[in-house]
Amino acid sequence: MSNLFRRDPRAQWIARNRLHPLHVPEGLLVQRGPSGLLRKNVHTIGFIGPNGVKRIDRSGTADSYKQLSRQTAQSGKSAAQEEILLPLHKVAHPDFYILVVVDGVSGRLSSHDRDTLGSAHKLATQPALMEKSAIGAVVAVFFDAISEEKLDTAGIDRLVNFEGNEYQHYNPDQRCADVYRLVNQLNPKHILFPDSIHGGADLGRRLAAKLSTTVASNVWKVNNNQIVCRGSAGKTDIARPITNIMLVLEECCEPVSDTRHECAPLVIQNAPDLQSATLEQQRKHAPEHILESTRQQKIEDLGNVSVNPNDINLAEAGFILSGGNGITDWDQFHHAASLLGATEGASRVAVDDGFMPRVRQVGATGTWVTANVYVAVGISGAIQHMQGIAKCNKVIAINTDDSCDMVKRADLSAIGDSSAILAALLDLVHEQKSALKGNQKDDQKNKNATSDTSVLTPYQATPTNVLEAHHA
Template structure:
């Protein structure tokens, strides 16, 4: 008599919650942020050629290179050339608010004409108030609003470009007061920075409004901030004027708003009529090497692949970058120990990190987790730093550094 075959139990692989959380963690500044879905790991996938992908996505080379990563050519052409499958990134839909119920103004600093990480956080906080009831975010700063569309701006008021060079807080305060009268916004948010907080207090004094400073938690019905070293929390209903603390809100990613320009002459005229009360104000020149690695925005780092230290020092001076290095460099005595980047050194969060001759050890990569843009120069195409970088140059550092110095001097001479 035939015996029935036993039913084999179906074993399921045990889920590791710590591994799933680590796969979903994205560090933004000093506050970790979790993705909704974990990043899928590639299985038996051949390494992609970043230069071929970038060349296929290039749609404009002059005057500034532009890339379209959603083009079919970036996936189909490269996949046919190297024999790998590359998924096409779906285009981000444009979010348009035709008739907003109310407006939320975001008065940005935009130092040096660049949208800082703090500015993006202010826009993210403004979106929390605008999305709660069908409102729109209006950004106010110098320059155009093209760079602010991906940060969450629905409308944009451009201030004169000359205001970015001169420190005249009276002009920005007058423009903000005029916008409060013209647009009647429900809330106005400022970055809690030295310049933004100064303008916010001037506006509050002029308009007779209450200012809630240092907001770290924000909702449609409550704004909170911490005090006494984080042991106490102060809450209040969102006031009309508020300043947003640094690293309190994660910048928005994967969004695309309209950033439609608003042609308003009233705040500009009102601001130009205000005379500065300071006899003269200018930004003092600061030695980049005197800045701490945790505070600087531009870091020039060297690894074991750098042997021409004279060119490395000249390049740091030409770029105005703070010099740093890996542990091997600091152990050899080429740079002091406080200039070491990594898990056993300093965790940096600079806006740009330019690495020469760094292979990319796990401890070093941990130190640059919070960096926004990484540029790597290395002779090894398969180095871990090349994989981490947003822009890679596969070449010898001793050849790239003098060429870059000559290019900088030619541009300055022109």
């Protein structure tokens, strides 16, 4: 056997390509130096926690995140299928509360919500912001139903969920009244809202007005007893003392990633029935401005407006039908997207070939999407495309290759010709709509039924409605 040590061109190419799935795991390999000695890269050991402190697991019972990534890459499984047992952060008797009112769009935690929860966890655990023996708990407030599955890894110690028909539409007065009642019960030390267009910024300002206190907006850094806010369209930083109500920006803090939390439901006081109570009883249980908003709603929600899905920004679309090199009939693809009410997307190959405009490209070189449902038709799954759909909730793949990366990533896969599968899907939708239209007269008698797709426009119908009605 030769004593010469030969270089591995593939390993060197992976080390240079930061987009390669094995780039980070390969960095952990023990490499042989120019002198022939084995050398370890000590800088890749451990992981950075949400407080910015590097942590190293020396117990030998659990691998680090990067070591797990390498094991996952070698076994061919996705990282989402691997479960890491994180230490449990439990607060039995908190001395104070940090209240976080999340946006919770579609019942899920966005990246902005997780960053806000990370800031709250920092306020609850940072020694410089509290007394030596004080222990704080993070309380997360959700409105409407929760569809998020991993709340324990988001940094939530206590959970409050307001459910009801009044939260299914735009009703800021009701939400502000509920948060106001919760604040009076818990007396939190700080109240955090995501400074976003999904209701957090508006609700935070409404609550500050009802509490007659100041609110800090565009907060992007919390340091001891001082906060830093963005000013002049993000060109300047404004330092000010910390306030009770803060509207924090995205990426204000690292989300919680190194601990699990008990996420225990918090018992809240029942709201008095202000509609049937007398005026004296109402004044006894609630302030006058809360009674005014309860008796007289200032905003009337007229419901959702039917729009063309292609007019929705690709980054904000909830249902995307994306086509790639496997599409042979683009007219059929456009018809399917229109009938299903999906926003059209495309792979880089389809855009380069001229089948779709550049604004429809999905991926790291196009648009990063966060759809609830992402249907990939004829897309094998390039690295940059897989990065662009990493935050999608459910991925459905239609492909002829059952071993491609998109099928491995997908939650549901259909193996076969894309034209035949789309044709069968269109036939199913037409058949279901015809059956539902025949029963439309009977369904109109029950005005409370909202799951009937026959009264939905083509832009409002979704595959979930059609499949649920098909299996009923």
